[in-house]
Amino acid sequence: MKKTRKPVVAGFFYPSNKNRLLELIEWSFKHRYGPGNIPRVSETRNPISIGYVVPHAGYIYSGPVAAYAYYNMASEGVPDTIIILGTNHTGYGQPISVYPGGVWETPLGVLEVDDALGKKIVEHGELVDFDEYAHIEEHSIEVQLPFIQYIYGDRVKIVPIVIGIHVPEAARALAQAVLNAISELKRDTIILASSDLNHYEPHDVTVDKDNEAINKILELDTQGFYETVLRRDISICGVGGIMTLIEIAKYMNYRATLLKHITSGDISGDKSAVVGYATIRFNK
Numbered sequence: 006m007k008k009t010r011k012p013v014v015a016g017f018f019y020p021s022n023k024n025r026l027l028e029l030i031e032w033s034f035k036h037r038y039g040p041g042n043i044p045r046v047s048e049t050r051n052p053i054s055i056g057y058v059v060p061h062a063g064y065i066y067s068g069p070v071a072a073y074a075y076y077n078m079a080s081e082g083v084p085d086t087i088i089i090l091g092t093n094h095t096g097y098g099q100p101i102s103v104y105p106g107g108v109w110e111t112p113l114g115v116l117e118v119d120d121a122l123g124k125k126i127v128e129h130g131e132l133v134d135f136d137e138y139a140h141i142e143e144h145s146i147e148v149q150l151p152f153i154q155y156i157y158g159d160r161v162k163i164v165p166i167v168i169g170i171h172v173p174e175a176a177r178a179l180a181q182a183v184l185n186a187i188s189e190l191k192r193d194t195i196i197l198a199s200s201d202l203n204h205y206e207p208h209d210v211t212v213d214k215d216n217e218a219i220n221k222i223l224e225l226d227t228q229g230f231y232e233t234v235l236r237r238d239i240s241i242c243g244v245g246g247i248m249t250l251i252e253i254a255k256y257m258n259y260r261a262t263l264l265k266h267i268t269s270g271d272i273s274g275d276k277s278a279v280v281g282y283a284t285i286r287f288n289k
Contacts, residue, residue: 007117008107010137014144015112019064019151023112030155033068038267040076046156050082053288055259056196056250058222058243060282061091061148066269067201073264073284075152078195085193086119086162087153088183090246091145092200093169098139101179101245103127104165105135109147113154119162122192126164130182132175139167145199145243168245173227176248183249184256198250200243202281208270214239215266215281222285223261227251254287262286 015021020029034043057074060067093102106120127133140146146165153161168179187194202218203211214237221230227248234241241247254261266283270276 009115010104010107010109010140012111012147013142014147018062018144018148021112026112026151027155029064029068030151033064033072034076036069038265038271039069039072044076044079044156046079047082050084050193052084052193053081054078054195054286055254055257056198056287058198058200058247058250058283058285059149060201060284061145061199062201062269062280062282066272066280067282070265070267070282070284071152074197074286075156077264077286079156083157083160084195086122086164088164088166088194088196089146089149090196090198090243090249091143091165091167092243092246093139093143093167094145094242095139095142096169097141098167098169099134099136100170101130101133101175102136102139102167103133104137104140109150109163109165111147111150111154113151114159116150116154116159117162119164122186122190123164125186125189126182129185130179132170132178133182139169140165143167149197149199168249171245173231173248176227176245177252180249180252180256184253196250196253198243198246200241200247202239202241202283204240204242204280205278208268208276208279211268211279211281215283219263219266219283219285222247222251223263225251225255225261250287259287259289262288
């Protein structure tokens with residue numbers, strides 16, 4: 006029997022009831038800040054995109070923005086594996102932690118870990134280790150899974166990676182490890198950098214800070230993005246994952262496109278202390 010990572014934020018970030026969860030995912034797609042329609046999965050694989058920056062807050066706040074990534078993913082067909090670059094909110098585990106096999110469970114079922122691809126990433130990554138402790142209470146990966154299951158069911162595998170070291174050098178090293186592993190195994194892969202943007206400042210301040218950081222992402226400027234986050238004190242939680250995806254996109258000669266950017270205040274109406282959310286696509 007395979008090791009099962011049970012959900013830890015079902016009932017908090019998203020509903021624990023299957024039917025209510027499906028309703029909320031569909032609400033996210035049809036929301037006025039979302040794509041507007043329920044996605045249809047293409048039967049033909051057309052891998053235009055290598056990955057997305059996608060938020061990981063409670064669905065009632067960030068779900069419509071996250072839906073843009075999954076709407077586009079559906080239109081490009083079914084990949085082999087989705088690598089999810091989460092961020093370490095808990096402080097547990099290794100600096101860069103790959104989940105060591107088994108399955109992840111949500112109210113919509115289970116997703117199998119692509120342990121062969123995970124092993125190759127660890128082999129090629131000097132800073133990367135197998136470690137499940139960083140994943141025990143971490144929500145940044147788990148929150149993406151019901152959307153993945155809504156689109157693909159169990160037709161894809163996942164590689165959950167939690168990043169706790171957020172510097173350009175580590176991002177470049179992880180990016181190369183991922184690229185080497187994908188190439189070696191010839192995996193058709195999508196990479197998600199799971200991250201919210203600026204946290205708990207007024208709406209106008211957050212929009213200004215977010216826009217400066219987003220512009221650096223769109224320029225594929227890893228160092229400029231990192232320095233902007235430090236200089237402006239922007240509380241982006243998934244800096245390491247975003248930089249890793251930028252480096253992968255640069256290596257593949259892809260470009261970045263902003264699909265949607267709002268704050269929690271746009272959803273709730275309370276703009277006194279908000280969190281920024283953006284979905285950014287990396288494509289040919």
